[in-house]
Amino acid sequence: MTKSREPVYLLAQNEATKSQNNHGKIDIAHNEKPPTINPAKRSVLGSSVYILRHRKGVYITAWVLTFGILFLISVILEILHISDPHRFKTLGTLNKFGGLSSAMGFFTSVAGVLVATAGAVGNLSAGVLRSLVATGRSRMSFFFSDLVAVILVMLQMIVPTLVIFGVASYLLRSHSGFSGVLSFAIILRADLWVLLEVFVWTILAFGFANLFGSRSIAIGVTLLGELIITSLLSAFSSYPGWRQAFVGVTLRQIMPTALQPGVSLNRIETGWQAAIVIVLWVLGALFLGARRAMTREL
Amino acid sequence: MHNLLKSETILNVDGLVKSFAGRVVVNEVNLEVPEACSFGYLGPNGAGKTTLMRVILGLTPKDKGTVRIGGLDAFGNRREALSQVGAIIEEPRFHKNITALANLEIMAAARGGDAYKRISESLDMVELLNYAKVKVGTYSMGMRQRLGIAACLLGDPKLLLLDEPMNGLDPAGMNALRDLIQRLVEEGRSVLLSSHLLDEVQKTCQYVAILDDGKVVIQGALNDIIAGGNTDVLIECNDPQAAFSLLANDKRILNCHIDDAGISYSVATDTDARQQTGEANRLLVENQITVYGIIRSSESLEKRFLELTKKLGEQTFGNA
Numbered sequence: 001m002t003k004s005r006e007p008v009y010l011l012a013q014n015e016a017t018k019s020q021n022n023h024g025k026i027d028i029a030h031n032e033k034p035p036t037i038n039p040a041k042r043s044v045l046g047s048s049v050y051i052l053r054h055r056k057g058v059y060i061t062a063w064v065l066t067f068g069i070l071f072l073i074s075v076i077l078e079i080l081h082i083s084d085p086h087r088f089k090t091l092g093t094l095n096k097f098g099g100l101s102s103a104m105g106f107f108t109s110v111a112g113v114l115v116a117t118a119g120a121v122g123n124l125s126a127g128v129l130r131s132l133v134a135t136g137r138s139r140m141s142f143f144f145s146d147l148v149a150v151i152l153v154m155l156q157m158i159v160p161t162l163v164i165f166g167v168a169s170y171l172l173r174s175h176s177g178f179s180g181v182l183s184f185a186i187i188l189r190a191d192l193w194v195l196l197e198v199f200v201w202t203i204l205a206f207g208f209a210n211l212f213g214s215r216s217i218a219i220g221v222t223l224l225g226e227l228i229i230t231s232l233l234s235a236f237s238s239y240p241g242w243r244q245a246f247v248g249v250t251l252r253q254i255m256p257t258a259l260q261p262g263v264s265l266n267r268i269e270t271g272w273q274a275a276i277v278i279v280l281w282v283l284g285a286l287f288l289g290a291r292r293a294m295t296r297e298l
Numbered sequence: 299m300h301n302l303l304k305s306e307t308i309l310n311v312d313g314l315v316k317s318f319a320g321r322v323v324v325n326e327v328n329l330e331v332p333e334a335c336s337f338g339y340l341g342p343n344g345a346g347k348t349t350l351m352r353v354i355l356g357l358t359p360k361d362k363g364t365v366r367i368g369g370l371d372a373f374g375n376r377r378e379a380l381s382q383v384g385a386i387i388e389e390p391r392f393h394k395n396i397t398a399l400a401n402l403e404i405m406a407a408a409r410g411g412d413a414y415k416r417i418s419e420s421l422d423m424v425e426l427l428n429y430a431k432v433k434v435g436t437y438s439m440g441m442r443q444r445l446g447i448a449a450c451l452l453g454d455p456k457l458l459l460l461d462e463p464m465n466g467l468d469p470a471g472m473n474a475l476r477d478l479i480q481r482l483v484e485e486g487r488s489v490l491l492s493s494h495l496l497d498e499v500q501k502t503c504q505y506v507a508i509l510d511d512g513k514v515v516i517q518g519a520l521n522d523i524i525a526g527g528n529t530d531v532l533i534e535c536n537d538p539q540a541a542f543s544l545l546a547n548d549k550r551i552l553n554c555h556i557d558d559a560g561i562s563y564s565v566a567t568d569t570d571a572r573q574q575t576g577e578a579n580r581l582l583v584e585n586q587i588t589v590y591g592i593i594r595s596s597e598s599l600e601k602r603f604l605e606l607t608k609k610l611g612e613q614t615f616g617n618a
Contacts, residue, residue, distance in 0.1 A: 037399055037430045039417035042407040051404065054396050127391025128401075131449065132408045134355040134387070136380030142408075298357040 044141055048149030051122050058118040059153075065111035066157040070104055070165060078172075092172030097182050100165060101190040102255070105197040108161070109226060112154050112202030117218045119150035120209035120289070130298040143293045147206055147286075154202055162191045189256040197251050200278055201226055204247070207285025210293045247281040250274045306333045308382075308457045308488045309354075314363030316346070316353050323349045325512035327363070331457070331490050331505070336483050338499035338520070339492040340603060341509030347492035348388060351459050355385055368456055381409070384455035386463065390446025394435035398426060398445050401434055405449045413452040420448040424478065440471035447478065458482065460491040464498050476502045500524075500599040510607040524602055528552065528564040529571035533578065534590040535560045541587055550574050560590070 042050065053059055077096060080088040089096055123129040123142065133139055166187045173182040201222060209218035230248025243249055254274045309331035316324040323346040331337045341347050352358045354365050356376055365372035370379040392401040399417065406413035421427045424444035429437070437445065443463060450458050460479075464472050479489050479502055493499050499506060500520065507517035516523055535541050538556045545551060545561070550570050554563035565571035575592050582589050 035428065035430070037418055037421070037427070039399060039406070039414045040403055041414045042403050044407050047404040047407045050400065051393060051396070054393070054400075056395070122393075126393050128393060128404070130357055130387055131385070131391065131405065133357060134380065134383070134385045135405070135408045135453065136356075136377040136383075137408050137410070138377075298352070 043145075044137070045145040045148055048119065048142075048145045049152055052115065052119050052149050052153050055118050055122065058114050062111035062115050062153075063157060065107045065114075066104075067161045067164075069107050070100065070161065073103065074100065074165065074168070090172045090174050092169050092174050092182055094180055094182055094186070097169045097187070097190070100169070101194055104161070104165070105194045105255075108154075108158055108194065108198045109201040110223070111157065112150075112198045113205040113219055113222045113226070115153055116150045116202045116205040117209040117215040117222075119146045119153070120206045120218070121213060121215050122146070124213060124296075125215065133298055139294050140290065143210065143290050147203070150202060150206055151199065154198065158195065158198060162194065166191060186256065193255055196254075196278075200247060200251060200282060203282050204285045207282075207287075207289035210289030211285075213292070213296065244273070245277060247277055250277045307331060308333045308368055309490065310364075310366040311350070311354070312364045312366075314350065314353060314365065315361040316349055316358065317361055323512050324353065327509075327512070327514050329507055329514060329517065331488050333456070333488055334483055334486045335488050335505055336479055336503045337488060337490045338503035338506040339490060339509065340494065340496065340499060340506055340599075341492070342494060342607065345509045346512040347509060348461050351385065351387055351461050351490075351492065354459065355380065355383070355387065357387065381453055382456045383459060384447075384450025384453055384457075385459040385461075386443075386446040386450060387459070387461045389462075389465065390442050390449065392434040392442065392445065395433060397431050398434055398437070398448075399430040401445070402449060402452065406452050409453045416452050416454060417448075420451040423451060423481075424448045439466040440468065440474075443467060443471070443475065444478075456487055458487060458489045460489060462493055463491055464493060464495050472498060496598075496600040496603055506599070508603055508606050515606050520599070524599055528566060528605075530562065530564050530595045531571060531575055531578075532562045532593040532595075533560045533575075533582070534592075535582060536588040536590070540585070541582055544581055544585055544587070545578055548574065548578070 074091055077088065077091055081090045091097065091100065123132060123146070129142065132142060169182060170184065170187060204225070205218055205222040208221050209215055212218050212221070225246075225248055229246060230252060233243045233246055233249045234252050236243070244253070250273075254271070307330045309329065311327055311329035314324055314327045314329075315322065325346075327346075327350060329339075329350075339347055339350070349358065353360045354367075354372060356373070360373070365379075367379040368382045370382075372379040392398070393404070398421070402417045402420070403414060406417060418427065421430050424447050426441065426444055426448060429441065434442065434445065443466070447458070447460075447463075450460075463475055463479075467475060476498070479491070482489055483504075491499070491503070503520055505518065506520050506523060507514050508523070509515070533541060538558075538560050542554065542556050542561050545554070545563075550565050551574070552564040552566065554561060565574050571594055575594055579589055579592060
């Protein structure tokens with residue numbers, strides 16, 4: 001502070017005389033010695049991560065979607081396998097691993113959408129962004145710190161999940177008869193595809209949330225694309241070029257072949273085409289979101 | 299432009315214009331806020347008070363004009379200029395699911411530097427140190443208002459912008475906030491507060507600017523502005539008609555009316571009114587008119603405000 005001063009005993013004296021408990025507010029204690037507090041020095045990125053991790057509903061739901069559901073499915077499959085090994089194959093078969101990776105890609109993408117939208121509009125919807133911008137720091141710094149925070153939080157969830165299920169599947173690997181044996185290379189390719197799938201939808205949701213300034217609309221739009229449009233377009237037997245321009249279809253097409261034995265997709269021509277489609281979608285969503293974040297009236 | 303007596307100003311707004319969809323909300327506003335003072339920015343609802351603050355803070359773009367904070371261009375040198383400012387716009391908002399301490403740590407992170415070292419001191423200043431580790435969702439409106447001020451103080455600002463800070467506060471809360479603002483001014487800070495609660499502004503501020511339809515119609519020291527208004531005089535006497543005839547030629551008298559109790563009129567300034575009422579009393583007594591009493595009432599800020607904003611005679615504006 002600019003000058004030395006004595007403490008000002010203002011409202012505490014006024015408010016200490018009344019209890020606000022009848023409105024669910026806290027009781028103000030009388031004549032308590034102020035506690036010692038040790039404020040932490042945070043970075044803007046650290047603040048974004050902190051806020052996100054304290055969205056307990058979102059955080060727990062994301063953990064359940066990323067790890068909980070897959071863990072439950074895996075346990076049930078292994079119990080079934082133990083109870084009847086001839087009828088039910090173990091997790092370590094290529095078929096089961098492929099199904100598990102697809103499920104992981106789907107559920108974790110939904111978790112990513114929830115986390116991304118919470119991270120994108122957390123400060124805005126709480127009304128805090130105005131105060132943060134009023135400090136003079138640029139809006140872009142908040143935009144990118146929120147984006148990185150979302151990616152870090154998702155990595156924190158998805159990496160242990162991939163490692164645990166990858167190791168478990170590898171340890172339980174077995175020959176399923178016609179589709180080969182699970183190898184480290186297949187697991188790695190599958191994990192990379194899951195990461196790509198998750199982060200594409202996560203970043204798209206982040207961009208849309210910034211664009212619309214609304215979490216619910218962004219969730220709706222992203223899940224519409226991921227669940228409905230992708231499924232509809234993928235359901236057709238032939239794939240004219242314009243359908244491949246949709247990012248969901250591209251992601252589905254570049255899923256490692258070993259994970260979908262027996263499924264015959266009309267593959268896109270080159271990996272470059274897929275890369276271009278994905279990069280354009282991701283950059284487009286980020287550009288629109290960032291532009292709106294820069295110009296939004298607060 | 300009314301030049302303020304103090305030579306040093308912390309905030310200079312020059313020719314600021316902001317419009318929404320063709321409607322000019324801030325219209326060529328010029329404002330000078332001296333250092334170390336409390337400055338009231340007054341206007342009816344919708345007059346553009348909040349918009350001006352939002353433009354100053356870069357929350358909404360300007361159409362034209364300049365803003366200098368501590369001599370720095372607020373638009374060209376935004377980070378440095380706003381490092382001198384703490385602001386609450388509309389109402390202080392926080393993440394309700396985390397503690398006050400965590401909220402201030404987040405604000406301090408945005409400020410950068412050593413702002414986090416001022417958290418304890420700021421909370422102490424607003425008497426919330428005991429509740430630093432309590433979730434903001436459990437705070438009362440008054441406590442949130444004080445936490446907002448604590449957040450403002452993290453940057454050790456020379457200027458605080460408080461938008462309608464009295465809104466939602468009970469009388470004790472208003473009193474406490476008034477004392478706090480006074481304390482901040484004593485520390486050498488300037489506090490620019492917008493309000494439509496004229497009574498509170500009159501008790502709190504040393505300087506005021508009055509806004510009408512997006513334009514500043516007057517600004518200066520509060521006492522000067524109030525003194526610049528008319529003084530009302532009521533003379534109770536036994537023969538109002540005769541008194542009216544006797545005083546009719548006094549050119550200092552404005553808007554003279556006769557009623558059952560006596561006559562009432564206005565005089566342009568308080569100094570004139572003191573002299574005029576003495577002379578009027580002598581004149582009436584010398585002409586055998588019994589004077590029961592003379593009541594002289596100076597302007598309040600509210601009446602002056604209504605005169606200046608041409609709202610006199612209309613219903614007083616109310617809360618939004």
